[in-house]
Amino acid sequence: MPNPPRIVVLGRQGAGKGTQCARLAAYLGVPHLSTGDLFRTAVRDGTPVGVQVAGYLERGELVPDELVVGIVQEHAAAEGLDDRGYLLDGFPRTIAQAELFLGSDGKGVDVAVELDVPVDVVVERIARRRVCPVDGWTTIVDDPSVAAVPCPDGHDAVQREDDTPEAVRRRLALYERETGPLGPWFAQRGLLERVDGVGDPDEVFDRILGALRARGLLSAA
Numbered sequence: 001m002p003n004p005p006r007i008v009v010l011g012r013q014g015a016g017k018g019t020q021c022a023r024l025a026a027y028l029g030v031p032h033l034s035t036g037d038l039f040r041t042a043v044r045d046g047t048p049v050g051v052q053v054a055g056y057l058e059r060g061e062l063v064p065d066e067l068v069v070g071i072v073q074e075h076a077a078a079e080g081l082d083d084r085g086y087l088l089d090g091f092p093r094t095i096a097q098a099e100l101f102l103g104s105d106g107k108g109v110d111v112a113v114e115l116d117v118p119v120d121v122v123v124e125r126i127a128r129r130r131v132c133p134v135d136g137w138t139t140i141v142d143d144p145s146v147a148a149v150p151c152p153d154g155h156d157a158v159q160r161e162d163d164t165p166e167a168v169r170r171r172l173a174l175y176e177r178e179t180g181p182l183g184p185w186f187a188q189r190g191l192l193e194r195v196d197g198v199g200d201p202d203e204v205f206d207r208i209l210g211a212l213r214a215r216g217l218l219s220a221a
């Protein structure tokens, strides 16, 4: 049986990255490391890095690459991730972060899976997203003119303020600038697998497994 795989998942907002990462981590039995979650936990617990991160967020500034990498390294060491494999979700976000964490040869990871979903598709998908402000329950409505749907607990799930098409296009442009160059960076190191992320989540998941199998990263079982 191969060592537990170390995987980076790339994909623009709305590409279904969170959903696929959660499924993949459960399937492979490797820790799912979301930098968004790490940040929130560090800020909430008021750890030394958390205090620094909170400062940048309050000033509306980007968290510097060294600090982001520091948080992930600290967590990876504490959890012994070198031996357990991992799935990185939302990290690295820039080439600088990739080089700091994975090395300039990218050897810290076995594969980078890029979920490929066209901009127009994710803009349209996010426009139909409704989120419960109380518990975070999320759904995609069929009709974008529907303002609110009840969550299972009876609250109104509504469109988030930053889910308007204009705001989404701004976030996507930032992603393109910051993270877009990572695809070619991984490709040059022979580590990139592009997976078509359009369609039924079950089909997308099967495509991801197919790409991992082709690289010998799935055990026979």
Ligand SMILES: [Zn+2]
Binding pocket: 132, 133, 134, 135, 136, 137, 151, 152, 153, 154, 155, 156
């Ligand atoms: Zn609710």
